[in-house]
Amino acid sequence: MTENGVDLVLDGNAAAGLLQEIFVRDITTAQIQCESCDSTGAVGSLHLYAMPMGAVLRCAHCDGVLLRAVHTPHGRWLDMTGTRYLRF
Amino acid sequence: MTKRRLRDGSRSKGTPSMDKTPISRGFRSRRQQQTPKIRLPPGQYVTMDFPVLSAGPTPQIKVENWTLDIQSGGSLLGTWSWAAFEALPQTTIKRDIHCVTKWSKLDTTWQGVTFDDLLKALGLAEAPTPYVMAHCDGGYTTNVQVADLVGGKGMIATRYEGLPILPAHGGPARLLVPHLYFWKSGKWVRRLRFMKADERGFWESLGYHNYGDPWKEQRYDGD
Amino acid sequence: MATPGKNRDMTVIETSAVSVRRLEWQRAEVRKIMVETPRVKSFLLHLPSWLGHLPGQHVDIRLTAEDGYQAQRSYSIASPPEDKLLTLTVERVENGEVSQYLIDDVRVGDQFEVRGPIGGYFVWTTSMGGPLCLAAAGSGVVPLMAMLRHRCRRRKNRAPALLLYSSRSLEDVIYRDELDSMAHRDSDLHVVNTLTRQQPEGWIGYRRRIDKELLAEAFVPPEWNPNIFVCGPTPFVENVSRFLVELGYDSLTIKTERFGPSGG
Numbered sequence A: 001m002t003e004n005g006v007d008l009v010l011d012g013n014a015a016a017g018l019l020q021e022i023f024v025r026d027i028t029t030a031q032i033q034c035e036s037c038d039s040t041g042a043v044g045s046l047h048l049y050a051m052p053m054g055a056v057l058r059c060a061h062c063d064g065v066l067l068r069a070v071h072t073p074h075g076r077w078l079d080m081t082g083t084r085y086l087r088f
Numbered sequence B: 001m002t003k004r005r006l007r008d009g010s011r012s013k014g015t016p017s018m019d020k021t022p023i024s025r026g027f028r029s030r031r032q033q034q035t036p037k038i039r040l041p042p043g044q045y046v047t048m049d050f051p052v053l054s055a056g057p058t059p060q061i062k063v064e065n066w067t068l069d070i071q072s073g074g075s076l077l078g079t080w081s082w083a084a085f086e087a088l089p090q091t092t093i094k095r096d097i098h099c100v101t102k103w104s105k106l107d108t109t110w111q112g113v114t115f116d117d118l119l120k121a122l123g124l125a126e127a128p129t130p131y132v133m134a135h136c137d138g139g140y141t142t143n144v145q146v147a148d149l150v151g152g153k154g155m156i157a158t159r160y161e162g163l164p165i166l167p168a169h170g171g172p173a174r175l176l177v178p179h180l181y182f183w184k185s186g187k188w189v190r191r192l193r194f195m196k197a198d199e200r201g202f203w204e205s206l207g208y209h210n211y212g213d214p215w216k217e218q219r220y221d222g223d
Numbered sequence C: 001m002a003t004p005g006k007n008r009d010m011t012v013i014e015t016s017a018v019s020v021r022r023l024e025w026q027r028a029e030v031r032k033i034m035v036e037t038p039r040v041k042s043f044l045l046h047l048p049s050w051l052g053h054l055p056g057q058h059v060d061i062r063l064t065a066e067d068g069y070q071a072q073r074s075y076s077i078a079s080p081p082e083d084k085l086l087t088l089t090v091e092r093v094e095n096g097e098v099s100q101y102l103i104d105d106v107r108v109g110d111q112f113e114v115r116g117p118i119g120g121y122f123v124w125t126t127s128m129g130g131p132l133c134l135a136a137a138g139s140g141v142v143p144l145m146a147m148l149r150h151r152c153r154r155r156k157n158r159a160p161a162l163l164l165y166s167s168r169s170l171e172d173v174i175y176r177d178e179l180d181s182m183a184h185r186d187s188d189l190h191v192v193n194t195l196t197r198q199q200p201e202g203w204i205g206y207r208r209r210i211d212k213e214l215l216a217e218a219f220v221p222p223e224w225n226p227n228i229f230v231c232g233p234t235p236f237v238e239n240v241s242r243f244l245v246e247l248g249y250d251s252l253t254i255k256t257e258r259f260g261p262s263g264g
Helices: A012-023 B082-086 B115-121 C097-104 C138-153 C176-185 C212-218 C234-246
Strands: A031-034 A040-042 A047-049 A055-058 A065-072 A075-079 A083-087 B067-072 B075-081 B091-098 B103-114 B131-136 B141-145 B155-160 B174-176 B189-195 C026-037 C040-046 C058-064 C070-076 C086-091 C111-118 C132-137 C161-167 C189-195 C227-232 C254-258
Touching: A012 A047, A012 A055, A012 A065, A012 A075, A012 C111, A012 C254, A031 A065, B075 B082, B082 B155, B103 B115, B115 B155, B174 B189, C040 C097, C058 C086, C058 C097, C070 C086, C070 C097, C070 C138, C086 C097, C086 C138, C132 C138, C138 C161, C138 C176, C138 C189, C138 C227, C161 C212, C176 C189, C212 C234, C227 C234, C234 C254
Parallel strands: B067 B189, C132 C161, C132 C227, C161 C189, C227 C254
Antiparallel strands: A031 A040, A031 A083, A047 A055, A055 A065, A065 A075, B067 B075, B091 B103, B103 B155, B131 B141, B131 B189, B155 B174, C026 C040, C026 C111, C040 C086, C058 C070, C058 C111
16 A cells, blocks of 8 residues: 555546546646646646545646546536636 | 445445446446444445545655644634644544545554543633634645534544554544544644634535535535 | 548548547447456457547446446557457456456456547657657556557558566566567567566566666657657656656656556
């Protein structure tokens, strides 16, 4: 079992299925800008945590939370508070 | 979707319409353990591992820099350094823990300072408000009612199975509220904030149940 | 959409897989099972409404038990878009509920649900050009194999490619014979194996985990600006990516797929 937690992070690409349930299209190639540090990159290159509870996508530079998504039996939730923009 | 009762009394969520969904021949859950059913909340399975789930990178916290703050309405009611916190009365408990992702771990042993002893150390006969928000390193938050913390129900834990809690499992100190789903036991806790009104924390504001009683299978908002 | 017939090289795949449509579950039937290594099998699936995919993408599969219990997992697609059947290559993982069922119990004719393709970020097609530098550990080789198989089918514009592949022992090298034969037939493809735990007698290849020196020796130099894909367990991916950046490769050209602690 993981001792230091380093093995827990995945790539944003691994959240592609969950995100496509919400966005209908694949957003992993979309550009996303971090509101905390202004850096921009592809959604697929973000750092993904918290699976399988949900997708918490963090900035690869500053670790700020850009996007959170959860799939529940009662609906899907999306919070994009830390994102300045998403560009398809 | 209707929730079908399975043979063992647990419920499967998301039961498909049986004429459309292909059944995978011979597939069955390998997680039906030989555990007295009375011990396990519905939908859970027993694991011998200790799975780790985090909403962010594991903070590397040095105890010499660690403090725990207790806050209410903008005032600091109390703060402890690591040394001072370790000098508070210590309690050891053995409990089962239940994660919303369906694993349960039985008879886990934790040591730390109970919420009751924190109140005593603050010179408070009772909590100033009914609700608490736990704030953790890395930004994670979770809300818990005082009623679920007093009477020995909640503690700030520093040891697991007799050893300092590993960083991946929330060390040096985590909140421990084992009678609720384990997301409420916030890892890397640094501040308890008393609130007059309930506010939803990290998962509670994103579709998870506000209370989280595993025995009522309160996983998601709307359950 | 793949057009069968003469002009296989003209198959338009770039637009069909990365499209705007809701992911739907469809019924997959196992048509063939191949044993790759003692712990790894490939499953060739027939899907009634498959619209194509890009090399590197994955699918979600969902198993349903008689009592309604369901389990869902993601697996990388091993086959190139040029293939008629969809191939998934699965490693049997300790305590892996789904992988154990797939490896131990599944037979030809069995069915489960599949949705996809998913994930347009970690993809490579010949139109993206090269050189192509791939680094894999264990089952991380699966999506990279889809890329190499696709490259192999496209006779024109074959960019130079390299696969650096870390396995525990020779018997754990997935697709070993096929990789040998691909490299043998194609002077622009190099496959470099490193065996980290056990090596056969007379092994003259690498016998250690991939480190900075190994990467510097095996990969094309940064000035050649290769397209780089790294896949495998999370610690492996993190180390290799870090080494590559330290060696001077542009981090924008490095795409990673971490499989998590158990390696997928």
